[in-house]
Amino acid sequence: MKQTETAGPTGPASTAAPPQAPPWLPWWAGVTAALMLYALYQAWIAAPTEATMGIYQRIFYVHVPAALVGFGVFFINLMASVWYLARRSRAADAMAVASAEVGVALLAINLITGPIWAKPIWGIWWTWDARLTLTLVIWIMYVSYLVLRQFTPHSELQPRLAAAYAMFIFVAVPVDYMAIRWWRTQHPQPVLFGGPHAGLAPAMLYALCVGFAAYIALAATLLRLRYRQEQLRHKIELQRRARALAE
Amino acid sequence: MSTAPISPAHSAAGGHQLPTGAEAPGGSCLVECRNLSRFFGDFAALRRVDLRLPAGQLLMLLGPNGAGKSTLLRVLAGALRPSSGQVWIGGFGWGTPEARRLTGFLAHESLLHPKLTVAENLRYYATLHGAAADAAARSLRRVGGEHLAHLRVSALSQGMRQKATLARCLLHAPRVLLLDEPFASLDRATVSDLRRLLVELRDGGMTMIASTHTPEVLADLANAELLMERGRVRCT
Amino acid sequence: MHMTPPAAPPPTPTAPASATAIAPAGHPSPLAIFWATWRRDLRIEWRERQALNAMLFYALLVIVIFSFAFEAQAALTVRVGGGLLWVAFLFAGLLALDRAFARETAGDCLTGLAISPASRAAALAGKFSAAFVLMLAIEGVILPLFAVLFNAPPGARWGGILLTAVLGTWALAATGTYFSALGAHARQRTLLLPLLLLPVAIPAVIAMVQATQVYLHGQGGAGFWLQLLAAYDAIFTALGVLLADVVLEVE
Numbered sequence: 001m002k003q004t005e006t007a008g009p010t011g012p013a014s015t016a017a018p019p020q021a022p023p024w025l026p027w028w029a030g031v032t033a034a035l036m037l038y039a040l041y042q043a044w045i046a047a048p049t050e051a052t053m054g055i056y057q058r059i060f061y062v063h064v065p066a067a068l069v070g071f072g073v074f075f076i077n078l079m080a081s082v083w084y085l086a087r088r089s090r091a092a093d094a095m096a097v098a099s100a101e102v103g104v105a106l107l108a109i110n111l112i113t114g115p116i117w118a119k120p121i122w123g124i125w126w127t128w129d130a131r132l133t134l135t136l137v138i139w140i141m142y143v144s145y146l147v148l149r150q151f152t153p154h155s156e157l158q159p160r161l162a163a164a165y166a167m168f169i170f171v172a173v174p175v176d177y178m179a180i181r182w183w184r185t186q187h188p189q190p191v192l193f194g195g196p197h198a199g200l201a202p203a204m205l206y207a208l209c210v211g212f213a214a215y216i217a218l219a220a221t222l223l224r225l226r227y228r229q230e231q232l233r234h235k236i237e238l239q240r241r242a243r244a245l246a247e
Numbered sequence: 248m249s250t251a252p253i254s255p256a257h258s259a260a261g262g263h264q265l266p267t268g269a270e271a272p273g274g275s276c277l278v279e280c281r282n283l284s285r286f287f288g289d290f291a292a293l294r295r296v297d298l299r300l301p302a303g304q305l306l307m308l309l310g311p312n313g314a315g316k317s318t319l320l321r322v323l324a325g326a327l328r329p330s331s332g333q334v335w336i337g338g339f340g341w342g343t344p345e346a347r348r349l350t351g352f353l354a355h356e357s358l359l360h361p362k363l364t365v366a367e368n369l370r371y372y373a374t375l376h377g378a379a380a381d382a383a384a385r386s387l388r389r390v391g392g393e394h395l396a397h398l399r400v401s402a403l404s405q406g407m408r409q410k411a412t413l414a415r416c417l418l419h420a421p422r423v424l425l426l427d428e429p430f431a432s433l434d435r436a437t438v439s440d441l442r443r444l445l446v447e448l449r450d451g452g453m454t455m456i457a458s459t460h461t462p463e464v465l466a467d468l469a470n471a472e473l474l475m476e477r478g479r480v481r482c483t
Numbered sequence: 484m485h486m487t488p489p490a491a492p493p494p495t496p497t498a499p500a501s502a503t504a505i506a507p508a509g510h511p512s513p514l515a516i517f518w519a520t521w522r523r524d525l526r527i528e529w530r531e532r533q534a535l536n537a538m539l540f541y542a543l544l545v546i547v548i549f550s551f552a553f554e555a556q557a558a559l560t561v562r563v564g565g566g567l568l569w570v571a572f573l574f575a576g577l578l579a580l581d582r583a584f585a586r587e588t589a590g591d592c593l594t595g596l597a598i599s600p601a602s603r604a605a606a607l608a609g610k611f612s613a614a615f616v617l618m619l620a621i622e623g624v625i626l627p628l629f630a631v632l633f634n635a636p637p638g639a640r641w642g643g644i645l646l647t648a649v650l651g652t653w654a655l656a657a658t659g660t661y662f663s664a665l666g667a668h669a670r671q672r673t674l675l676l677p678l679l680l681l682p683v684a685i686p687a688v689i690a691m692v693q694a695t696q697v698y699l700h701g702q703g704g705a706g707f708w709l710q711l712l713a714a715y716d717a718i719f720t721a722l723g724v725l726l727a728d729v730v731l732e733v734e
Contacts, residue, residue, distance in 0.1 A: 137682065137685050140682045144678050148665070148678075151671050151674075151675050152668065154288070155288070157734055160729055160730075161668075161729075163729070167722065168658070171719070171722055172682075172683045172685075175711075175715055176685060179685070179689040179690055180686075182708075183689045237288075240289040241289060241291065241330075244286070244289055244294075247477075324598050325597070326594050326597055326598050327734060328733050342733065344600035347599060347600040348600050352598050354591065356594070358591055358594055360523075360527055360586075360589060362530040362589070363530075370519070371520075372595060374516055374519035374601075375519070375596065375599040375600075376511060376599055376601070377510045377512065377515075377600070377601075415595075
């Protein structure tokens, strides 16, 4: 165990300028908003109506990007957690908080839009199909991760315990995948169509790409804002400590 | 009372040069901390405490409630992590197994499980510390508590419990003994028993830091004293 | 007070005999720590039998309530018996797992572990194995009750069910003990444990329910599910041991 030299109220962190919002952030947020609107325009109006599913298929332009970008953000959480355990870096922990929250929000969009689409198309709100189940399980595990953070005090303790739990989530996902696939193959499955990518019209593909771009931009904006907020919170804590020392 | 071995908070480490990094020279300083602070949230329980304690000294830690005495002892014992600053026990950095092996800690709580007998508790701790199989029995004999071995901790009186706790602190033969209010709520006979034991330990070369609210009980045993106030070392 | 210990090192010239009467500590052996922790935890649990009794009674209640909630018939047992059995195991098991660190609050014994140089992994493994034994004991009471109250089919293969119980309980105990340690410093420890454990336990729950179902049915093979459980046990026990230092680190 190494001596704790850094993170002290006398360390360089407290004398440095507080983390400024980068000047490009408002621009970036504006581009994100525009992209989101354009993606909605593409999904609702520009893309052609699908032949068999009708307008219900349009939810797909939100549903799929939210899921894939959400998983990508969870992967960032994993990397940040590993980094925290290796280096005890508060920046890594700030990124872990941000990515867990953004990922939970994105997967929630996915999990809500899914049943809305499934009801008219499949005739059921939900099915315990392997992909759905795994998505739900990962979402649940990250909600637990956030609850754990809520219940542990803001100190060295919280990032450490959260990172440890993130490791368990990471290892649990492939095991879950195995279990759920085998579990589902033993049960009757609803008849699915031949996959959405089977012969996607160019206009539809374009709308989907715009959707991806919008959600990537949204995730990046939210991550940046939340990351900075968490850094500032830590900063305030250090300054309060510095003042407590000076008293 | 001998010369105070503690360097005041603002003076640089006198005597010899300390290398940077986790390893401090063993030298004669058994307990050393530099610029040690500990926070609970925003609250500073310890503020830049500097301390150097040579081997064989008994340091008396004084100060009002909330002065940081218990926090200092808990950090030195390795039960709390320093928020910043450095600690060495016998030249080993804070939290290293070597530093833990050198330290015995008598805390507010006994750290003995009430449902187990004294002997069972001590044997468990002997295993945790890698002490010899008979260390528990010998340590109990050392504090004059052989008759307690087969009593459950929940059945012990305050005085008996404190003896059993001291046996726990001594069973791995530490070089440094940290005592948090060792005489709190003890009767006269037990206090004099414990005092006798502390004298023996001190004369045997044990380095000790004891916090207390009743300096008169410890004053004649201590070689040095340290007054703490609001997380700071006030005077030595 | 004066004695001549056989194993004591030669006393230093300045120190009186009594000061060196206690042999200096050697290196703590992980295996010894594992067994000592195991024995100690089970001994405490045995002495605090009220908690053990309450857990057993709770398990009995779960089974009885299930038999009201679901009409207990042989046909139903064949269909969902595995699920009912494991939900009962899980509920009772959560109490046993919470005890793993709730036990340490008395006398602040967790600090005793924290200030020792002992291997955290060995201590955690000892706690895990104590929780494992405790949960198996509770399940030993639930299982016959279940068989009687839910009219288990005559063709059920009990050997397979027992094997599943051992592997499944191992899975719950391994992750559960770890999360019990994780929550030891948190607020609402008792509430936190199921929130942490249940999501991570999902693959194990699927596997043990499916395997139990196969064995209750008396036909088909559960080889895959047992393999999955064994893999889960190995992976998560190893992970817990690897991360023991992180979770039992000093605050």
